[in-house]
Amino acid sequence: MATTDAPLTLTRPAAPARAGRSVVWALIAASLAVKSAGFGWDFLGYYVATAHGTTAAGASMTLFGVGWCLGQAVAGQLTDRAGQRTALVVMMIFAALSCVALTWAASLLSLLIVSVCLGLTMETYRPAVSAAINTHIASAGGRARAQTALYWSINVGIALCGGLGGYAAHHYGYRPLFLANAVVCAAFALLAWRLLAARKRTSAGDAADVTYRQVLADPTLRWIAVVSVAAMVCAWGLVSVLPLLMTSDGLPPTAYGTAMIANTVAVLVLTPPMTRLLIGRGETLRFSPVVVLAAGTAILGVGIGFAAYQHTTHGYSIACAALVPGEVAYSIAVGAYLSTAAPDGAVGRYQAVISASSAVASLPPLGIAIALNAGGRPLVAALLAGCALLGVAACPPLSRALRRASSDH
Template sequence: MTTTAPVKPSFLRAAFGGLPRPFWALWGGTLVNRLGTMALPFTGVFLTQARGLSVAAAGVVMAVYGAGSLLSQLLAGVLADRIGRRATLAGGMVATAAALLALGYSTTLPAILASMLVLGLVVDAYRPASNALVADLVPPQSRPRAFGLLFWAVNLGYSIGMTAGGWLAQQGFLLLFWIDAVSCLVFAALVWRAVPETRPQGGTEAGGFGVVLRDRLMLAFTLVILGDALVYSQTFTMLPVAMVELAGLTTGQFGTAMALNGVLIVVVQPLVSGWLGRRDAPRTLAAGMAVMGVGFALTSFVTSTAMLAVTIAVWTTGEIITAGIAGTILTRLAPAHLRGRYAGLFGFAWSAAGLLAPLLGSVLLAAGGQPALWFTVGGIGLAAAAGMLAIGPAIRRR
């Protein structure tokens, strides 16, 4: 009697199969939303060119946006646990669409400031709800892959949206705001129609953020994530400045090198996501953080586009390793009825890093040039990796 060897699953099945249909609605909405993210990356240009604000005034407006984003994650985390994941995500997207259009049509400084504050409050309100939905919908063994696929969708959509936005901005900034707003409404509609409410019954029980803030392991994990976020946030804050102003590269050369980041993520991340998800999560996350730290430390030696591309390849490798793992650990730490609040604190670390990274970077560049900046950033990455290893045993016990 002959036996037939079992057929190995194809790459597509291994990378994309076995996940529930509502997850794919969430994934599709995320992709559409990122494809349409065209207005925010060009907000600074819009404020100075289309509205005639000075660079200093534009900086104040962006700071107001940052202040709103700090509160956004915490408030959205509470809402995700109280009124539900689906309602918070869809409502946040509708509010974001309205705030984008309000900003696009604002012509006075008070109106612009008010629109940017509201936009900061709502633009990322979907994140805690999205994290909680993945934890609620996807079985534990598939969560690293699910979070990795969302990371992949964000990068794929954002890279295409940025490219298209740069061209469409020449036709007029208002078009960007409309495209961005419509993509938010599509995301909201997809989630509302195709994703069930998953908030556990009893999600409004007493405890709230007091429980989260008394969770010393979660606080330690948040501190580690803050370190990692401070490292990664340099990619869109001080890295462009340092490469163009100090390393002597042109904006075109910098953009060409940075394109490697998106290409590597889109091509490599789906190939390794499943394999990485089967590894020990704390050690894997620590390894990725360490690789990112080394990659940014190497930036001190960049004098050409080729050398910059090498460093980008190194820290992008670390970024790929960490993709999906942090979210997986977060779901291990959070009780089901508090997943929104835990995700809110997690997101707060990223919002805080977005504000702190340029402040830290500018001070270090002024004090000691590129070596001071990039060796410090690399050291923060390695410290975050060490911290992750230190709390790893407690995470495994949890």
């Protein structure tokens, strides 16, 4: 099927292909390391609950989510205005300091303040790394592959962090993990300082002066943000819905670990062949990103809906693996969108808006818990399927907006 949504015509500075790709892959590897060592982010709830109970943990995670949304906006703005190197160095140093502060915080008030700070730093490297991909790789196909690899590194990192952190916390406690998180963040800041060039001064009125209001005036970004929220509600079901369902079945934490391992193995196995299928080895995309996005969103809805009816470790593991094609398709489609539709000087903010969808999608667990108690699993499955249908329904308007934007260029 040929691509029907033609990319916007963009002017990109030429970059030495081999050197540029080396920088990009080093940043993606660093992103994998930071996500794999993201113990401060992933174990915050457990740490607060241990000291102050589950209600306090819920409050801390809510504040964390608020900080997460704000942090993406700040990171996108900083990337486009101050440059990729400055953004990565500043945000990763702030992340390191937040993780160190978590080891010292003891009172509930201090932990709540640190929770906001940790949320502000959650995945704030993504806008800068996405912008670096668009800067250092010239071809649409190459940029889409690199953006997909960035999403892949995040998915694998989440699974590694959960597995490694759970074992290490059992034997050594949480504070050494938080310090390790701080060290890796600081190392990422140092790597960015060494690899990336400082932003050149530009004249007033250039793309760096674009505001979020102007960015959000792009109908393509508004529509893909709607799809992203819907898709990520289903994808985040792995860490929000699944524990609720498995707990209601009386399954132990090891069952959840087994299901997550199944998801991780499927990600490792399926990502390379799906990337070759959807992008190919050439420099152009084989399929319309909107079609891939719609298919991925539908698969995520079906997969998490299927999970809602499971009651065994084996069934949940199958459901977690079934979600992976949707995760990969979503990653490829969003990567293709960023690589073609985000204008120079605004890539950081475009990525920030899309990344913020993950933060918004992390907020529904309370509603899912209420639905589980009120209507049981059929209601949970219906709500999640309805969310996926909303995302699929937003794809045709997204396609039309992309075609209009293309014709304007």
